[in-house]
């Protein structure tokens with residue numbers, strides 16, 4: 250066990266109650282720790298701080314919660330910075346989704362041009378955090394959930410700050426989806442998802458440590474035509490076509506045009522729906538903060554959302570050497586991607602951070618797709634950091650969703666104009 254100071258940037262995030270639950274579960278490993286919440290929205294930060302304080306109090310664990318008024322105050326002397334903010338909130342996300350859709354391109358929070366626009370807002374904040382840490386907490390680790398997590402992580406590495414781990418728990422939910430679809434029953438499932446964030450694949454699933462021998466046969470027996478849920482059917486069709494299990498974001502690559510049309514025809518985007526729903530979550534958190542049992546009636550992220558972040562912090566703090574799937578520099582983990590690429594792979598996480606495991610080459614037949622997405626991400630990270638319009642255009646033109654330079658130009662112009670006030674780097678960039 251070790252006492253740590255954990256700064257949370259995005260302390261007002263609606264996902265935080267799930268993370269606090271994760272901390273309570275690992276209370277022994279975190280005994281004596283202090284969590285400092287900071288958010289640009291002090292009202293949301295206050296609600297979450299009150300709820301979190303009540304949660305740890307009722308659980309009787311040795312973790313304290315407090316809030317900080319400024320980012321430097323939150324970071325001062327911390328051991329970990331957990332970044333989990335959404336720059337510009339749901340309104341900015343909704344614009345990221347809408348703008349590509351006007352040009353026939355999937356508009357999505359993390360993948361494609363929508364994710365690029367988000368990266369342009371996230372990356373400068375992460376770079377600011379890294380530069381503040383140089384002065385006030387040079388040994389701290391950044392544990393990042395802020396999306397697009399791979400691009401953010403890459404930009405921070407390339408700024409010279411090495412102590413960052415990029416996280417996403419999509420693979421946890423995806424494996425549960427595959428448990429259901431392939432009728433894998435109970436038992437602990439594990440898979441070595443490899444590739445890039447929201448673009449990972451696996452050929453094998455282990456149940457209680459043993460490879461599921463008939464995975465291919467189970468997959469072949471599924472009939473996507475008989476499935477009620479269209480996204481389940483899409484996922485199964487991709488899996489059967491590739492003979493690999495894909496991350497659920499694969500649907501945007503393999504069904505791009507029909508999903509773009511569906512999203513454009515829908516009355517609201519995901520960000521718009523959530524923007525409307527969020528006040529109800531905070532009302533539930535307010536109520537839970539003064540309840541005898543501080544269990545909100547609704548909570549973002551669902552059970553287990555915070556576990557990966559908390560496990561990562563514990564693994565570093567207590568030198569656990571634990572195997573976790575993270576976004577980190579490739580080194581030689583994936584043989585056919587550059588060493589400096591940020592990849593999502595299994596890694597052993599201990600005091601010196603994640604050590605990615607050698608996973609061989611990216612499986613065929615997605616080697617080309619993964620390489621293409623990486624080339625986009627590499628340029629996107631640079632563009633988001635420098636504010637270079639020219640590099641931004643290169644990034645968008647390279648993304649597999651964008652099949653015309655004309656569309657790339659229009660999306661970029663509209664995106665930069667819409668978000669101009671939030672993107673100072675593009676006002677001075679080349």
Ligand code: G6P
Pocket residue numbers: 358359396417418419519523
């Ligand atoms: C998954 C992804 C996250 C993403 C989230 C969006 O958890 O892995 O990267 O932010 O879904 O969920 P939402 O409910 O906001 O659409």
Ligand code: MN
Pocket residue numbers: 416417418419447
């Ligand atoms: Mn994710």
